[in-house]
Amino acid sequence: MSTDVMIRMTGLRVLYGSFPAVDGLHLDIRRGELFGLLGPNGAGKSTTIRVLIGQRRPTSGTVTIAQRDIVRDWATIKPLFGYVPDRENHFEEFTGRRNLEFFGQLYGVPRLRVREVLKMVELDEAADLPVRGYSLGMRKKLLLARALLHEPPILYLDEPTANLDIHSAEVVHRILRERVQQGATIILTTHDMDEVEKICDRVGIMCRGRLVALDSPLALKQQHTERKVDVIDIRGQRFVFDLDDPTDRAKLGALVATGQTASLQTREFDFHAAFLKLTGQAFQ
């Protein structure tokens, strides 16, 4: 096994009754990689994360983290990761600082670190207010602060920027990039395609428990960009030419050569379209 692989899933299968939530997943996540896990609702992303955080045992297949088996060596794996759930789970009656101090005590980190992470997620001014008074965005940032407390080498983030304003989302992106630069491995699930394109090194798209695409956002872009050209001729008529079709290519060449084109535009890559195309195909 390559030491560059931080997380390895081999033939991972998770059944809920007879329904396969994850169906034979083979996936390697490299050390220091920011990996985006995408998919429509019910695709198996959350179940995969649940397996990774030890809340669900694989029905079959193996999962290793830092070359340790997730079931057998669970106790030694636990301190290696931080987890930001999709649903916030704080002690509402405590202040933000008290919440972090409690978890800091469990992780055995000094109080100074609490101050650092609060500042990092820009919650230092609201740190002494009870969490019940926090907005959804502040709660989300507090979750991230909690996950970062013990500076784990692995981060699992379930929609970390949902409900965040643009500025806060930028802060989160900056923190994640910094963590990756420091060598951390991050798995991120999200429905925000722009976010994936912007910060992820690699993307895996899941559908019906299976991995239907796996590559860098740029490669996916190249693979799935529609090579089509929209043309309006001098009479105002619209045409769409597929550049992969020799007939269309010849027609387009003729139009351009005779000077009958009023407007000509290549289509931009659309991650949403690529996602829908991939997951739609998988459904079919």
Place this chain on the structure above:
Amino acid sequence: MRWYILQALLHKEAARHMANRGGIALAILLVAAAVLLSVFAPPEATAEGTNVVGGVHHCYIEYDRVTPLIRHLRANVPPEWKSQIVFRELARAEMIDGVIVYPTGTGALQIRQPRAVDSPTGRDVVHVAIWHPDGEPTALAAYEQWLWREMRRAYDELARQKLPEAPLPALPEFDADNRWLVLETHQRFQEQVEALRAATHPDVPPIVPDLAIDRKGLGGKVLDFRAAIATGMVVFALYFACVYLLPTLSCEERERGVLLAQALSPASPTELLFAKFLFYPALGLSLAATLAGIYKPDVLSSLFFWLALFAVGGGFLGIGMTIAALAKTQRAAFLGGMCYLLSVSMVLLICATNNIPFVSNLAVEYHGPRILHAAMSQTVDHTHWLHLIAALWLASVWLVAAGWIFRRRGWQ
């Protein structure tokens, strides 16, 4: 088991209660009630402790004028009745349209003493009117006995003052009931019959025999109501901590996902559960011991009391853990606690009223109050030790059952 993690978890539980002060408020109210019970009704006030004699909480001694009899009565109120007997002049009684009004739960002994000049016999008259609650003619019996006894003593003293040389009859042997009255009446009747027999039929042997009455106490004592109230508070403290707070707050953490967050930290499931199952019983036992100590400090040095407290606390801990394992949400845990309480109360009531044997013995709540009450009223006998053994056995059963359910259903 790592101490720094246990310390953090225990501190967290305490901090949660400091932040949500409902539990603290209830604990303070219980302590205040125990202080009131202890301060305003000290142990020597009454054996029975409720300050209710025969269903009457106050008896008014009302008089038209202050005479040596009234002064004697005032000076000879038994110490345990000092707060129940109220002397007042008839003229000062609360009246509506010329009729004296008595609050519910009270009665009155009115003593009117017309002067000799107004009497057809030429002697002073003592007219005693007994005003008892409607339908309860014996409600004032205890006060009446006291009145007749003290009245006899008052006139005996007066006679000895006025007739210092006269061979007055000795005072009868007063007791806690009307035995002396019965004996005196019997003796007088015997003397009258004997006088007549001697005068008219001397050959007939004596007709009326001598009378002797013995009164003996049973081994058991009357129910000590003050101890019963204090026992109720002690049992409630244990129930509140172990059957209410423990499951509801555990389920709240589970429902909110905070338990998951703790489970993903370095704290092991054993440490998380141990901290919870240490904190709440400790809280319940401390509160219960505080309440018992305020009511009767001596009880804290009693081995039986501590054994009883641990037996009841252990039983309630098992019940609370079972509810915590079965309930998924805070609301379910609360309703589980309520359902348990109601169903056990109903079963105990039905069994008691219908003389159904054995079933009650299966409830911790059947044995618990008995052993705690015995410990707090210091009336422990061998039957209470049997109850204690039964309570310890039931507590063990509950704890084992709770552990098994936890393993089956998963602690999260």
